[in-house]
Amino acid sequence: MRYEKGHKESTHRRIVETAVAQFRKNGIDNVGVADLMAEAGLTHGGFYSHFQSKEELVKAAMDEGGVRSLQRLQTRLQEGGVECWIRNYLTASHRDHPETGCTAAALSAELARHPKSSRNGFTETVGKISALVAEHLPGDKPEAEKRKTAFAIFGSMIGTVQLARAVDDPTLSDQILETGITTALAIAGIEARKTQVS
Amino acid sequence: MRYEKGHKESTHRRIVETAVAQFRKNGIDNVGVADLMAEAGLTHGGFYSHFQSKEELVKAAMDEGGVRSLQRLQTRLQEGGVECWIRNYLTASHRDHPETGCTAAALSAELARHPKSSRNGFTETVGKISALVAEHLPGDKPEAEKRKTAFAIFGSMIGTVQLARAVDDPTLSDQILETGITTALAIAGIEARKTQVS
């Protein structure tokens, strides 16, 4: 072969990684195949030796985005449990940088209009997130209850980040995020410890 | 004039109304000017005697969507307070019919990528929603606290509906909605009364 072993695989991975960030930042429909390939240092024609269609890349990007999100979630939970996850999720930095942030917060509405096949990996990831969070939730409620609580926290945070992003007024946006932290901690059943003078 | 008085105004309104529904259903970018005008019983060329650009329609649709949402919210609050709002928001019917549902749940992520001018009306609506909900919240906390609670409920419900829409598995989706109700009621400080055998 004219390229070293594993070259194609690494290019493939680079395209998917670029897609994850670009989709989150600009929305799936607003990212063209040509843009994407250029960002990955390639020309658009080569795309189809990696994917059968753009939709196939959407699926791959959702799967990859999920894997990354789960890794980061693991880290947060080990660092400081559910509270650490919540406090890192509802930050101005996450609001302002969707490209490195949560796929669900950036793309769930758009994803809902894509074929079932593309939503499959997303659904699995959401399930894994709830399981992982449930493990780290305080209290001795049954597993099933804890999973529901995890969904409630996640849903609440997704909506909060989206509101904070959509709103026009920076002060209001900051307020929404802060209220979101208190709320998410309350749903989780975690006593809010004061870390800042308000 | 060749059209009765008020004809243009009613056409204008019809275009905006069609846009509100279509945008919510398919996303702003996926609705073409020609589609929209056809749905309103017109041809695409006439669009520009009503709006300077598609973006101007986006703004108008956001404003109109907000007015409608506020009207419905008023009705719900009068019917049965915050609990009535929550229970009607987190339904399978709302999940399955974004076209007649909440603009924020359908479009906030996409809207965040549109110019400030288009997000202005949305921001105002969100402010009015929180004020209206705050009025109907139980307890004697100060107004400012109640407004924050209102944002928390709204954010939580937006995210929950979006998760329920994006997820691939109908059973999981129903579960997310139901958990969302319990959660939103808890944030609101409302004792959940059992209305259904689970």
Next chain:
DNA sequence: TGTACATCAGTGAACGCGCGTTCACTGATGTAC
């Protein structure tokens, strides 16, 4: 060791298509005389 050929990731021109937008036009009606 040297030459001919096969491989295949990536190139870039070209495709049909739908988009937002423009513009010369239509034709039903109101107004002026």
Next chain:
DNA sequence: TGTACATCAGTGAACGCGCGTTCACTGATGTAC
């Protein structure tokens, strides 16, 4: 009352453009002999 003209909401062909996708090609390298 009858005729000529002005109005203007809506029409539909045309524009340049970017999209997803196709395809004949390139050219560096591995393999066969």
